[in-house]
Amino acid sequence: MVLLRHISIALTAAVAALGSALFIALNYFYRRRMWSPEAEYCTIKEEEEERGKRQVLVLGLDGAGKSSMLQSLTPGQPEAKRGQCRPTRGFNFMSLSAPACQLDFLEIGGGEDLRRYWSDYLRKTHVLVYVVDSSDRRRLPLAKAELHRLLRVDPQLPVVVLGNKQDKPNAVSVSELHEALSLSSVAEERRLFLLAAQLGAEGALRNSYHGLQAFQDLLLQLV
Numbered sequence: 553m554v555l556l557r558h559i560s561i562a563l564t565a566a567v568a569a570l571g572s573a574l575f576i577a578l579n580y581f582y583r584r585r586m587w588s589p590e591a592e593y594c595t596i597k598e599e600e601e602e603r604g605k606r607q608v609l610v611l612g613l614d615g616a617g618k619s620s621m622l623q624s625l626t627p628g629q630p631e632a633k634r635g636q637c638r639p640t641r642g643f644n645f646m647s648l649s650a651p652a653c654q655l656d657f658l659e660i661g662g663g664e665d666l667r668r669y670w671s672d673y674l675r676k677t678h679v680l681v682y683v684v685d686s687s688d689r690r691r692l693p694l695a696k697a698e699l700h701r702l703l704r705v706d707p708q709l710p711v712v713v714l715g716n717k718q719d720k721p722n723a724v725s726v727s728e729l730h731e732a733l734s735l736s737s738v739a740e741e742r743r744l745f746l747l748a749a750q751l752g753a754e755g756a757l758r759n760s761y762h763g764l765q766a767f768q769d770l771l772l773q774l775v
């Protein structure tokens with residue numbers, strides 16, 4: 553009788569231990585299995601931030617001057633000249649190493665077929681550089697609509713708007729650009745800068761923020 557009681561106690565304990573082990577194993581299995589793009593993205597972003605990388609997303613309508621700007625920022629490429637950039641059919645990537653961190657610039661082409669993918673890249677982005685062709689007066693409303701569509705996705709994302717091609721005779725001024733892009737309506741919660749810029753004939757980017765180094769410093773402050 554006593555032996556039977558011992559056996560039943562031992563069996564109960566064994567079943568309980570097995571149950572716990574099964575529960576822990578299943579829990580572990582499902583935790584690993586339950587994947588969400590958001591969780592995956594957060595892990596990647598955290599890892600990159602730990603390694604001191606910051607992403608600068610460069611967007612703007614086709615022909616605005618995004619690739620030209622990246623070329624002019626690329627060390628060792630001073631010979632980049634106007635008219636040498638081809639339309640970006642997909643991505644364009646460039647990295648700049650600063651003492652504090654690495655700035656990873658990612659341009660996505662501005663063609664109509666690529667614009668629909670722009671917002672997918674905002675989640676990984678620390679600062680948006682939005683390039684506008686100041687001389688393309690006809691498409692300013694489109695440039696504004698695309699910018700506002702992007703900014704609705706992330707109300708806090710810092711933005712630098714580059715009013716490019718200021719060298720062109722028909723370019724709108726910075727204050728006209730501010731008005732045409734309705735920047736006051738999107739600047740409330742975010743840090744937003746509007747700079748006039750032009751690619752010099754020798755390929756160097758000039759902007760109203762006192763040169764290239766200051767432009768980089770501004771980005772480093774914002775990321």
Ligand SMILES: Nc1nc2c(ncn2[C@@H]2O[C@H](COP(=O)(O)OP(=O)(O)OP(=O)(O)O)[C@@H](O)[C@H]2O)c(=O)[nH]1
Binds near residue numbers: 641660662716720
């Ligand atoms: N006059 C003038 N031309 C410029 C300036 N910046 C760029 N360009 C010219 O504008 C054209 C388009 O420049 P890109 O840099 O290819 O434009 P993008 O924004 O990268 O265009 P996509 O890749 O098609 O989205 C090129 O012929 C450039 O040389 C500028 O400040 N002034």
Ligand SMILES: [Mg+2]
Binds near residue numbers: 644662
């Ligand atoms: Mg390009």
